[in-house]
Amino acid sequence: MAIQISLFNKKKKIRPDGLGKVTGALKYLTDLSFPGMLYGKILRSTEPHAEIQSISVDQAKQLPGVRAIVTYKDVPGLNGFGLIFPDQPVLCEDRVRYVGDAIAAVAADTIEIADAALQLIKVEYKKLPVIVDPEEALHPNAPRLHPDGNLLHRAYYSKGDVEEGFQSCSHIVEEIYELPRQMHAYMETEGGVIVPEVDGKLTVYVGTQHGFKDRYQLSRILNMNETDIRIVSSPMGGSFGGKDELNIQPYGALLALATNCPVKIHQTRRESVRAGLKRHPMKITMKTGVDDSGKILSHKVKILADTGAYATLGPAVLDFSVEHAPGPYVIPNIEIEGLSVFTNNGVAGEFRGFGGNQVTFALEGQIDRLAEKLKMDPLEFREKNLRQVDSPGPLGQKIAPTSGARDVLEAIKEKLHENTNNSHLSDQWKVTGTGVAISIHGGGLGVGRIDPAGGRLSFTKEGKIEAAFGFEECGQGLLAVIETLVMEEFKCKEDDIRIVVGDTDSVPISGSSTASRATSMVWNSIQRMKETFRDEILERASRVTDLPVNELTMGPNGIWLTDESLCISYVELAEKTLNKPLLKVETSFNFPVSPDAVVDGSHFLYAFSSVLARVEVDLLTGKVKVLDLEQAIAAGPVVSLLGYQGQIEGGGIMALGYSLMEEAKMENGAYVNDNFDTYLIPTIQDVPFVMNVEAIEKLQEGDIYGPRGVGEIGTIAVAPAIVKAIHDATGCWVNKLPVSREFLLEQMATRGEKRWV
């Protein structure tokens, strides 16, 4: 049986950044101001697709208080950005492809003046046909949005022979699933201050999930040396993938350079919605067949993703969907084809779950439908087809052995027993139901991708153990992870540690704070550095104190004589070794990848989740309320308890929103709901009052990779569990998110079949 811990029993540690957060004292980057600071605003396209015939800024320039206006003419370097390839213009010259495209940016003495100046900029457009549907975009006669056409990326995998497989099947389910465009809805919109320094360098105080990538992209745009740009990227008021790509940085930088003044840009919510990334809307066709005994024989998948106007990480998201289409199941015949297609809709890109959410919704939907056809218990059916400890990964690659899939299934089975339908329905027009789903989720960027990791430990002049990582604190609790791991390793106290993150001038290369990789890579870095660091510090202490090194050990406040007494404090040790070179240990390595993977981006380390959802459906209004949401997670040891629990609960509720209420609708290329008055995210009234998170900490014997990240896994299997619970309650299958009340009412009416009566 797996080691299971109750998250409430282990000591809960207070986050190092907590005090500043609960008192409001912590300065977010959008809270900063500098002497002589100007305010920037960005003019975005009014058209989803058009040629720009002229841009006139003359009138706007004359408005007193306007200090600079930049257009494409003012981009000194590459007029483009994008994490994979720079296909998005920083400032459009002759064509716009979506309503977030930037055309000009203004710096002025006040926001009001900057806003007024935007209205005085005249842009003449010649409208072009707007492509809103990815299927249309693939039509040979469709207008081409990019030189290579409208197909951003195709990903394909096959093994065995699916058609032959289907012939041996006794039951086949074929369905189309439709997933919405979801908004990240981080509470802090994009923004910060860009400051030109006296030495000609530039400091960019703007949140991002990979400071060094921003630095690289900005250096290309500004035609500056990377080392002349400093990115300060923490703290952030949430990101969830949404601030991974550049957002306002290039405009703030161009304006700061043009005016030689600090420039602040903080997007309003509407500006943020219009320009920002979203989760990919996908249409997924799945055909899955089983034999009489309940073995899945064949699985055919087609994924069509609407990537919007530009690439960003669209290709990688699609690869991830394709990889996770078989899920944690062993299936002999598989064929998966994914297409990611350009349209004139908002740009879709990186978002917590990274394409796994969509495809898992479809896959688990298939599994439940097949179980129904087989008249088999859905959990038993899953069990029958589940991967074993040593099974290859979803695309046949070797992966780190794991019993995670079975562990989460077992755990949820138990929860299901406990959660017998115990609600006494006072209302005859309400029905309840329960659903379960499971998921697998890869960590890291995957094979064939540049995915460096690393960190640095040093002993500072002030006597602090300094842990430096090139990661960002987005809110996820990175600082707590670093603090906990350093304390556990060196038995020191909070006060003995200094943590440095989110500043390219003072951190080593650690890779991105994405893909559930930061916790995992901090742990791995510390494992690689700890011995050298400990040896060296004890060696120094031994020389200073004249005590034998083998009798010394690190502990709270300083170096201890094998556990008995403090023999020298860290501060004293630092003072007495001031003339020595700084004690510094660094490591750099790559995120572990599969030795034999053939498909780019496929993974080696996986986490697993299972979800139990219980819902109540109102038969008169079609309203669905989630009564219970329980998750079991297998992701290795828990590092930071509150962080772990918070990630899973928070991810779960974000996915509840995805299931039941959230859709960033677009009509003819324009956002329909562009603020929290129309784009509704879950409030405290939409969530179960108590949620349970179970952490399965077990790793296989000999596993050297430590804790896996949990930033994404809590979002993956929630939607299919909720939808199965709705089916359990009403008998209706739902293929489209967010679940539509109208659809449910209609279905319940036409079916006339009330399983609940």
Next chain:
Amino acid sequence: MGMKEHAEIMTPPKMEISLTINGTNVVLQVPPTKRLVTILREELHLTGTKISCEVGRCGACAVQMNNQLVNSCLVMAYQANDTSIVTIEGLAGEELDPIQRAFLEEGGFQCGYCTPGMVMAVNALLATNPSPSDEQIQEALSGNLCRCTGYGGIIRAVQKVITNNNQAI
């Protein structure tokens, strides 16, 4: 836009307002329609009060005005004249407020951007109702959005404050 409107953008007509902020009297010359959230954040650099939707739907900007919870993005300067405002910066004295401590201990936040508004909302609730029911907690906090926590940690924090209060009685 005419030249007159331009002039107004540059030098909008101002009024004098006088208000108490966290116990300190403040007199300001501001345009009468300037929003309280902007006054707090930009004129007074009290950036603990956050800004997120600017339409009264998220509670990130929540402060107390004459002991009432208000969204400061919806309050204009002239409405704040002669009032007493408490922001997150004014909540703790020498010691943390028990609500703040409970948020720390129970993980009532992650990114922390909703936290000042959320803490002010909890404070407003418990000031009038020291032992709210689950439904009353949900009702009172329904105007404060949190994207990170899923509200689990927030609920546990509020429950902890209530239990501690009850034990103290």
